Amino acid sequence: MNAPAGPARAVAVGTAPHRQDTAAGGSPSGSVSGPSRRGRRVLSRLRLRLRLGGSGGGRRRRRTAVVAGVVLAALLLIGGWLVGFSGVLALRTVTVQGASEATMTAVRDAVADEVGRPLLRVDTAAVQSRIAAIPLVATATVTRSWPDSVIVVVTERIAVAVVGDATGGFRVVDATGVTLRTTASRPSDLLFVKDVTEPAALAAAVAVAATLPADLAGQVIAISATSPDAVSLKLSGGAVVRWGSAERPELKAAVLAALLPRHATTYDVSAPELPTTSGG
Structure with missing residues (x-):
């Protein structure tokens, strides 16, 4: 006896069951428009973020540069005012080097008007000219010494001779003939330098006086001259030395030293x- 048949299943002959293929993203394999649009949206968002981020960084850098420039300008203005116009760096101390007490006092007087002025605005050239005009000063240099000083270096003139003047007094002069002081009595x-x-x-007589060696100068009681090439020395023993011009003083002094043992009355070097030589 045959078992009862189950429900009948209809199968279509010649056709396969329908199946929809999908891509990895879940979209149908036949459509690419969906992922492309999403990718473009993502890229657009990234680009926007980058632009916004870069723009913000640039603005921050510009703001920082502006602030730094303002601060620097303010510092420069304040520094310029402190150095050039305030009393913070004003001249307070004057240091004098190479000068005697008398010259030092004269130098300080020449600088006195600058004390209290901002050091940067002290006219060192003008101060140097005023100091150089002091009779006892041969040369002078003036330099600033921060924060509040100037240093004055002086070379003094050296007295080498005394010259009689028309009033009966005497002038003390240096090697160039500059009068350093006057006096009523002759310094011994x-x-x-007599009667010139x-x-x-x-000038020639004074130049000769400045170049005589000490041992010879100690024997000279007077120097005279009728012209720059005719300078004469009067020695303590009464002899006369015809020195001539002020040129070649070392050689003339050496020759005279060799001749003096002759005890002549006149020496011509x-x-x-x-x-x-003559006489004696």
Whole structure:
């Protein structure tokens, strides 16, 4: 006996069951428009974020640069005012080097008007000119020393001779003939230039006085000159030395030292290669 048949299943002959293929993203394999649109949206968002981030960084950098520039300008203005116009860096101390007490007082007087002025605005050239005009000063240099000082370095003139003047007094002069001071009595420690009035002759006589070696200068009681090439020395023993010009003083002094043992009354070393003596 046959078992009862189950429900009948209809199967279509010649057709396969329908199946929809999908891509990895879950969209149908035949459509690519969906993922492309999403990718473009993501890329657009990323680009926007990058632009916004870069723009913000640039603005921050610009703000920082502006603030730094303002601060720097303010510092420069404040610094310029402090250095050039305030009393913070004003001149308070004057240091003088190479000067005697008398010259030092004169130098300080020449700088006195600058004390209290901002150091940057002190006219060192003008101060140097005022100091150089002091009779005892041969040269002077003036330099700033921060924060509040100037240093004055002085080379003083050296007295080498005393010159009689028309009033009966005496002028103490240096090697260039500049008068350092006047006096009513003749200093005994300086060579005496006597009876010389013509300027060129006087300059030659003073130049000779400045170059005589100490041992010879100690024997000279007076120097005279009728011209720049005719300077004469009067020695303590009464002899006369015809010195000539102020040129070649070392050679003339050496030649004269060799001739003095002759005890002559006149020595002529004006041409030291051909010296002569007479008398004695």
